Structure formats: structure tokens, C-alpha cells
Amino acid sequence: MKLNNYYISRIRNSITKLLTFIWYSMRTDIYTQYRFYIKEELINKSNSELRIIHQLLVSDFESRYMFIWGTISLGAILTLIVSIGSNLAIEVLKAGANEIIVSAYSQFMIVTIKVLLFCSAVGFILTMLLSISKFKSIGFYGIFFVGVIGVTYWSHYEHSIIMDLFFLILSCICTGIMFAAVFDTIKKCAVIKKLIIEDLISSRQKSIRLPKTIN
Secondary structure, three states: OHHHHHHHHHHHHHHHHHHHHHHHHHHOOHHHHHHHHHHHHHOOOOHHHHHHHHHHHHHHHHOOHHHHHHHHHHHHHHHHHHHHHHHHHHHHHOOOOOHHHHHHHHHHHHHHHHHHHHHHHHHHHHHHHOOOOHHHHHHHHHHHHHHHHHHHHHHHOOOOHHHHHHHHHHHHHHHHHHHHHHHHHHHHHHHHHHHHHHHHHHHHHHHOOOOOOOO
16 A cells, blocks of 8 residues: 555656646746756766766767667658558549448548647647747648648548648658657757766866865
8 A cells, every 4th residue: 555655656746747847848948947857866966877877878879779760660650651541542542442441541531630630739839838949830830720721621622532642741741840859859858968967077076176285
């Protein structure tokens, strides 16, 4: 029972810290608040611990695994979205297409459009409120605006494969911006953490003074 209360308390504290972090990030920006947060986390660590964390960060910067993993993941997701939509569209265009295929295709496009509008709206709100990136915020807003226009057009005119291709392309662009925003934020936070560690180690070394010798 005590163990459960301990984990519940930790989860509650983590949620409170996260909400506090988001609130103050909305008042300034996410990178300023991250700088304050990470400095409090590292201030009581010894120099040896800081050097280990610093070396791990440097190795991450020098390693290409994150870049490769991110690129492969992004490529796989975009390929999956386009391939599923294209394959279903080809089957629908065939003479005497099965009703199950037509229904699956319609459901896929509806889900794709809903996810597109949701991700673009959430992406715009987060990037704007947390001041993550003005360029990416404009990109999410543009995708959402164009997506709403596309849905309006789609609801008033006859359904076509070209309109579906339009939404698939928008989904790919939205996914690309989303990945770019996440990885760019992770990289900037890692740079901030690295600089804070170097500053802490440097300030501690400067504070050490050798005793004066008496002649």
C-alpha cells in the first residue's frame, strides 16, 4: 500500500511539474524555462557526474544514429501513408470494385483528414504558445487552413482521386514539419544542457583558489 502511494505521489508530482513547466513556457518560451529547469536539476551534482553527462551529450552530437533513425522513421511513415492511399485508390478505380475496398478507402481518407486537421491544429497551438518556432507555427497554420478549405471543397463537389492525393500530400508535409519540430526542439534543449554543464564546471573551477604562500 505504501509503495502504491509512493508511485501515485511521484506521478502526481511529475504531472504538477509538467503543467507548471508548460504554464511558464507559455509566459516566456520553452527554451528559457528548460534552461531554468535543467540548471536546478544539475546544480547539486558533482563535477565528475557533470563530466559524464557532458561526455554523453557530446557523443550524441557526434553520433549520426539519431539523425539516421529519425530519417528512416519519417521516410517509413510517409511511404506508408502514400502507399496505402495509392493502393486503395487503384483498387477503387478498377471496374466492379468490391464494396469492402471502397468502404475501406473512404474510411482511410476520412481518418487521414481528421488526423491531418488535428495534428496541424495541435502543432500550431503548441509551437505558437510555447514559442518553439515561428516558421513551423506558420507551417502548421497553413496546413490547417488549406485542409479546411479542402474539406469544404470536398463536401460540396464530387469526390475525386485528385482531392485524395491533395490530402495525402498535406499529410506528408504535416508529418515532416512535426518531426522537424520535435527533433529541432530536442537538439536545442541538448545544446542548452551542454552549455549549462560547461558553465557550472567552469564556474566551480574558477571559485577554487590556492592558499597564499607566506615568505
